[in-house]
Amino acid sequence: MRIFLLIVLFFVYNITTGQDISSSDKKLFVYGGQVNKEFIKYTAQLTGKKRPKVCFLPTATGDNERYMNFWYQLCSDLDIEPHVLKVWINSYRQKKSFEEILSSMDAIIVGGGNTLNMLAIWKAQKIDLALEKAYEKGIVLAGGSAGSLCWFNGGTTDSRPKELSIVKGLSFLNYSHCPHYNSEESRRPLYHDNILKGILSDGYACDDKSGILFVNGKAKSALSIDNESNSYYVYRKEGKIVEEKIDSEIIK
Structure with missing residues (x-):
């Protein structure tokens, strides 16, 4: 009887919450x-x-x-409290550590740009360690472009002169990654070649x-803004590349 009641309570809890992700889970949302x-x-x-x-x-x-102003414009009519973490600071004006600031947030979103330079600055300032603790x-961690590539073990980047090259990420996610999969002709074949x-x-x-x-x-799960945009799992099998499209939920 006791086991039966526990099963019923578990069922009711899951129906009422409608959630299969708990607050203690580690959540990371990346986009291209x-x-x-x-x-x-x-x-x-x-x-x-x-x-x-x-x-x-x-x-x-x-x-x-301009990028920071764009961020605040995007957030202006959303029910959130927006913040920005600057790294070009001095100790006279900023009295809280990077870790103290980041650990007080509910979510952290990383923007695009030069991945290699960003990771170097984070390491010098120990922001990488603060992000890991967060x-x-x-x-919740998130980001796109450089802000998505940084969380993986590696991928291709345009952070160096002349051509796309390899960059190592923070390895919070133990996979490689390719952002901008549909927008730059060289990204997709180079990603395939590097995996092969x-x-x-x-x-x-x-x-x-x-x-x-x-x-x-x-x-x-995967999410897209329109029906033309997709996410993929890309892997090597028997000497060939397999590209599996992940079914996406369209969000507005």
Whole structure:
């Protein structure tokens, strides 16, 4: 009888909450292109908070003023509390550490730009360690372009002169990654070639307007802004590349 009651209570709980992701789960949402209102809204929803504090990191563009203004414009009519973490600061004006600021947020979104320079700055300032602690704490992480590539073990980047090259990420997600999968002709074949040669591990690719939610390090679901944008799992099998399109939910 006791077991039966426990089963009933478990069933009722899941029906009433409508959730299969708990607040203690580690959530990371990546998308192929630049930050947009739809994906900001979705990231905020992942926090489960009524008016979440969402912090934007424009490190990859050198704390570009126009990019930060664009962020605040996107957030102006959303039910969130927007913040920006700048790295070009001085200790006279900023009295809180980067870790203190990031750990007080409900979600963190990383913008696009130069991935290599961004990761170097994060390492020098120990922001990479602060982000890892935030992730372990259950703070939602997200981002697109450089802001998606950084979370994986590696991928191709345009951060160096002359041609696309390989960059190592933070490895919060133990896969390779390719952003801008549909917008730059050289990205897709180069990604395939690097996986075939074993330079990159199997991984995930996202069109500019498509993204993937990872929960506890595993792909949970895909979301897209339109019917033309998709996300893919790309892997090597018997010496050939397999590209599996992930069914996406269209969000507005």
